[in-house]
Amino acid sequence: MPKLIKDSAIAEDNWQLLAASDDASTEVPAGQVIVPLNVWHAQKETLSQRADEIGVWLDSDQLADEIGDDASKLPLIAVNFPGFMDGRGFSTARLLRERHGFTGELRAIGGVIRDQLCYLKRCGFNSFDLDDSIDLAAAIESLNDFTEGYQASVDQPLPLFRRRA
Amino acid sequence: MYQYDEYDHKIIGERVAQFRGQTERYLAGELKEEEFLPLRLQNGLYVQRLAPMLRINVPYGMLSSKQLRKLAYVARHYDKGYCHISTRQNIQFNWPDLAEVPDILSELAEVEMHATQSSGNCIRNTTSDQFAGIAKDEVVDPRPYCEIIRQWSSFHPEFAFLPRKFKIAVTGAAEDRAAIQVHDIGLQVLRNDAGEVGFKVLVGGGLGRTPILGSVINEFLPEENLLSYLDAIVRVYNQLGRRDNKYKARIKILVKAMGPEQFAAKVEEEFQRLKEGPTALTSEEIQRATRFFPQPDYAQLDDTAADSDLQKLSDDNPAFAKWLQRNVREHRQPGYAAVSLSLKPTGVAPGDITDSQLEAIAELADKFSFGEVRTTHEQNIVLGDVRKEQLFELWQAARSGGFATPNIGTLTDLICCPGGDFCSLANAKSLPIAESIQRQFDDLDYLYDLGDLDLNISGCMNACGHHHVGHIGILGVDKKGEEFYQVQLGGNAGTDASLGKVLGPAFGAEEMAAVVQKLIDVYVGQRVDGEQFIDTYRRIGLAPFKEKVYAKAD
Ligand code: SF4
Numbered sequence: 001m002p003k004l005i006k007d008s009a010i011a012e013d014n015w016q017l018l019a020a021s022d023d024a025s026t027e028v029p030a031g032q033v034i035v036p037l038n039v040w041h042a043q044k045e046t047l048s049q050r051a052d053e054i055g056v057w058l059d060s061d062q063l064a065d066e067i068g069d070d071a072s073k074l075p076l077i078a079v080n081f082p083g084f085m086d087g088r089g090f091s092t093a094r095l096l097r098e099r100h101g102f103t104g105e106l107r108a109i110g111g112v113i114r115d116q117l118c119y120l121k122r123c124g125f126n127s128f129d130l131d132d133s134i135d136l137a138a139a140i141e142s143l144n145d146f147t148e149g150y151q152a153s154v155d156q157p158l159p160l161f162r163r164r165a
Numbered sequence: 166m167y168q169y170d171e172y173d174h175k176i177i178g179e180r181v182a183q184f185r186g187q188t189e190r191y192l193a194g195e196l197k198e199e200e201f202l203p204l205r206l207q208n209g210l211y212v213q214r215l216a217p218m219l220r221i222n223v224p225y226g227m228l229s230s231k232q233l234r235k236l237a238y239v240a241r242h243y244d245k246g247y248c249h250i251s252t253r254q255n256i257q258f259n260w261p262d263l264a265e266v267p268d269i270l271s272e273l274a275e276v277e278m279h280a281t282q283s284s285g286n287c288i289r290n291t292t293s294d295q296f297a298g299i300a301k302d303e304v305v306d307p308r309p310y311c312e313i314i315r316q317w318s319s320f321h322p323e324f325a326f327l328p329r330k331f332k333i334a335v336t337g338a339a340e341d342r343a344a345i346q347v348h349d350i351g352l353q354v355l356r357n358d359a360g361e362v363g364f365k366v367l368v369g370g371g372l373g374r375t376p377i378l379g380s381v382i383n384e385f386l387p388e389e390n391l392l393s394y395l396d397a398i399v400r401v402y403n404q405l406g407r408r409d410n411k412y413k414a415r416i417k418i419l420v421k422a423m424g425p426e427q428f429a430a431k432v433e434e435e436f437q438r439l440k441e442g443p444t445a446l447t448s449e450e451i452q453r454a455t456r457f458f459p460q461p462d463y464a465q466l467d468d469t470a471a472d473s474d475l476q477k478l479s480d481d482n483p484a485f486a487k488w489l490q491r492n493v494r495e496h497r498q499p500g501y502a503a504v505s506l507s508l509k510p511t512g513v514a515p516g517d518i519t520d521s522q523l524e525a526i527a528e529l530a531d532k533f534s535f536g537e538v539r540t541t542h543e544q545n546i547v548l549g550d551v552r553k554e555q556l557f558e559l560w561q562a563a564r565s566g567g568f569a570t571p572n573i574g575t576l577t578d579l580i581c582c583p584g585g586d587f588c589s590l591a592n593a594k595s596l597p598i599a600e601s602i603q604r605q606f607d608d609l610d611y612l613y614d615l616g617d618l619d620l621n622i623s624g625c626m627n628a629c630g631h632h633h634v635g636h637i638g639i640l641g642v643d644k645k646g647e648e649f650y651q652v653q654l655g656g657n658a659g660t661d662a663s664l665g666k667v668l669g670p671a672f673g674a675e676e677m678a679a680v681v682q683k684l685i686d687v688y689v690g691q692r693v694d695g696e697q698f699i700d701t702y703r704r705i706g707l708a709p710f711k712e713k714v715y716a717k718a719d
Binding site for chain 1 (some may be wrong): 170172173176179181182183187196198203204286294311316317319320321322323325326327345392400403404438442443444446447449450563
């Protein structure tokens with residue numbers, strides 16, 4: 001079973017990811033599956049009945065609005081980073097958490113690197129599917145590169161100026 | 166000046182530790198080159214033509230004498246004994262050893278300095294008016310807001326991987342000395358009719374390949390909404406800015422593509438949803454920030470008496486008179502003046518300063534100006550609060566330190582990027598051009614007669630030398646592997662900002678001093694009634710200059 005970082009620990013990944021496809025009516029296999037957004041939109045009726053089994057992944061150009069309030073009903077949303085320099089997913093994550101009421105597992109997939117974990121966490125991600133070459137045990141340490149931040153964030157809704165003594 | 170508390174120290178300390186770990190992993194081969202690249206850039210570290218270059222932030226241009234001494238120490242111990250003031254008020258070291266950079270950052274953290282986000286596709290150091298807090302035409306001191314923005318932008322978790330770099334400038338005066346029209350976001354602090362403080366917000370200005378002036382998207386943003394509104398702008402940009410082409414990735418391209426009105430509407434929509442959130446500034450926070458920029462402990466002085474004493478000294482001492490005329494500026498406190506130390510003597514790269522000069526300036530600051538200085542985007546250093554009665558003594562000391570060249574605001578006080586001698590992006594060298602022009606115009610009386618003149622030189626399209634907003638702008642270009650220089654006329658960085666127009670075909674390096682001389686000859690021949698160069702240009706246009714410069718020799 002492949003491994004990832006979830007809630008600050010190494011965990012097994014029980015989900016399979018359905019690759020992007022132009023065919024939105026493609027068959028969704030049994031088990032826990034993360035489907036592309038177009039598949040979700042096309043097959044929402046049936047997929048909703050598999051409540052705990054279906055997650056959705058957004059590509060970096062699919063903004064949080066496109067999933068909207070469906071987010072609050074999903075157990076998992078993954079956000080793809082085509083490369084680690086593409087930072088759109090940071091905004092997507094915050095909006096899912098702060099505006100669309102998403103409370104499930106928020107997973108960063110694709111090109112993210114260890115050195116982004118702390119920022120990703122602050123934006124609301126709680127699981128990280130890093131490249132196989134990365135030493136996960138060492139990478140976990142980077143979740144806490146910073147233990148204090150100036151801004152409001154998902155993990156600390158009050159900016160520092162409202163907390164400063 | 167702002168002073169760190171335990172939180173600031175902790176955050177900067179954690180950043181240094183993080184970068185130390187990243188550098189070690191890189192040197193051990195555990196972090197790939199392409200992954201280390203943006204991480205080191207976000208800590209100010211470039212790899213240049215000859216060696217790395219480390220850019221240290223000078224938040225909105227303010228430095229204490231203690232910080233100057235630390236910079237001198239770093240220059241001496243980790244570099245070749247000098248550093249460079251950039252056109253964005255920052256300090257650059259040209260020869261650090263990559264493995265030692267974490268140590269340098271740790272040294273700097275001791276004096277509350279850092280290199281966070283001084284490069285890379287993130288929010289850069291906020292710049293401001295070098296005469297903030299002392300200018301006569303100031304409405305509101307912009308520095309407390311700059312500090313609030315510094316904290317908000319530092320390690321902002323959502324905006325560390327933007328489509329492209331992002332620069333914010335803030336001014337609080339009637340005359341714009343912070344070039345807010347050519348920044349990604351330009352802010353003008355002002356008061357409305359009810360006396361409340363707010364911001365005029367400009368967005369989408371910039372130089373580089375596609376120079377453009379910013380558009381006003383909000384005429385009056387109440388101060389408590391500052392950060393929520395900035396969050397909204399940068400969020401819209403992060404989501405919608407182009408990422409497919411680095412030359413089209415700046416916010417100015419997005420604003421242009423959407424149209425300023427539609428962009429403003431999008432920002433407004435986002436802002437309305439953030440406005441009531443916890444990022445709304447509290448009056449306590451604004452007051453806290455403001456308390457760090459109190460009026461210094463000024464003496465009550467007789468301005469008229471001081472002026473008449475200066476007059477006497479000037480009469481006896483023409484060299485002092487020249488310096489007074491060019492390098493000293495009026496101040497809002499009676500009996501005080503602001504003094505520019507020129508880092509543009511001929512023969513030294515513009516903006517370069519040695520370790521011992523840094524220490525000498527620290528001493529001058531302690532003795533004459535409450536221990537503080539300001540860096541300027543014209544690459545000089547300002548002592549902000551000098552008693553007029555001490556100007557003569559200061560002048561003598563500045564002369565022996567080598568920074569009393571009385572050329573502030575003149576043709577030889579030129580802005581110049583490091584160019585091809587250092588920068589790996591350059592198309593052409595810029596420093597030798599600067600020097601050849603300074604040598605051509607070495608006669609001070611002649612120089613004064615020419616008056617205020619901004620000549621700006623960039624070694625490539627990236628426009629670090631702000632050539633588009635020079636009255637005379639010079640741009641290094643590459644033609645089949647050879648270095649040439651394109652000339653632009655009519656740019657201006659101030660309140661009535663304008664972008665220069667290209668004069669015509671480019672010139673070789675050896676022609677440049679003569680070309681500038683011809684431009685000046687046209688101006689001198691055509692000027693009327695005390696016109697400055699830019700005024701004459703605006704009146705007569707490009708044609709007469711073009712004719713003269715490209716006239717065939719008989
Ligand atoms: S303008 Fe070009 S050559 Fe000059 S410093 Fe900037 S990138 Fe380098």
